[in-house]
Amino acid sequence: MKLLKMFIAIILLFILVPQKESQALSSKYNVQYVSVVDGDTAYVKLGKKTIKIRMLLIDTPESKDPRKPVQPYAKEAAKFLENHMRYGRLQIQYDNSQKLDRYGRHLVYLYANGKLVNNEMVRYGYARVGFIYSQKYYLNTLKKSEAHAKKKQYKIWSIKGYVNPLGEGFITRNKPVVKSTTKYNTVSNIVSTPSTSSVQKSPTTSRAGYPTSRYRSGAPTVLANCTEVKKYYPYGITDSHISYQPKFDRDKDRMGCESSGMQYQSWFANN
Known part of the structure; x- marks a missing residue:
């Protein structure tokens, strides 16, 4: 009976204990740089397959939307991302709740030489925190970086009223x-x-x-x-x-x- 109770306690422990990073996130996959689309979207090679990635929890100014002009710091954000990707050892990681968006893009956290690039984009004012999906593992980390960039008035935060306070996106x-x-x-x-x-x-x-x-x-x-x-x-x-x-x-x-x-x-x- 004691063994049965101990077994049940162990099972409950696994169920009730919050997920660790290894459980909430996938393994990291090595990828190779192909090209940058804009500040939050790029192409990489995973094995022999080229995939399109969309970086989770960030939103950068638009440079490719045919309905909008090129927005301030859009090209700079794309260049900042390219510099990390072209010259870094790249890895991607999925939040296990959802891996693809409705456009077939891979929703990922991107790492260059071990650094979380999603966070670097926010910390230096090239991106704001933004999300429409359920993956939010690094949300608190990115919010702290966003507060830092906003306080320092880096890049997108240097233009008063540019970051849309009512929702995602930017106002030009x-x-x-x-x-x-x-x-x-x-x-x-x-x-x-x-x-x-x-x-x-x-x-x-x-x-x-x-x-x-x-x-x-x-x-x-x-x-x-x-x-x-x-x-x-x-x-x-x-x-x-x-x-x-x-x-x-x-x-x-x-x-x-x-x-x-x-x-x-x-x-x-x-x-």
Whole structure:
């Protein structure tokens, strides 16, 4: 009986004790550098296979998004990553909860000469902490590095208002910001828009060139991605549209799959 109780106690101990690193994370795999896509994405060779990796828990300025201009420090972030990868002994490590994203990219922690590159990107101001997946093993480590970079005003933190405080991403303004009472006027490349009064004169038709809130007859109400959205709504949709989904609105500006350089206006809710 004593042996049985001891056996049960040992089993419970394994179940209840928090995961150690070796259990929460995979083994480290040696990889070879192929190329850098941007500051948080790259190609490496794992064995004989070339794979695309997306670094976990970080978000760097955009340089490849066709909907956005090249953002400040995007190229510098890519170069910083390239310097680590081209000249370092590289390893990748998975968080065991999920290994691939929906685009087939490998979600990894990247090491160069033993250093966690994800953390280096954040510590020196080339990246912010950002995540949409469940892997968060090094989250506290990266948050400490982010606080350090923010205090020192390194790179992305040297531009006031550049790091989006309302969610992931960055805010770029190439033109003076027009003061507005709406809290959603912080987006890339502010553009001039018609006044509310001029739009209200013809409320029954959607104004071309702007995201719409109106359902197009014959269009599916459920759309899978931005390609499908733009097939029926070339300029995007607002959060008032029946087909709107949060995944279409990564910058959380109340517009999904919108054209580049668009600022949300209150009249879009009736467009």
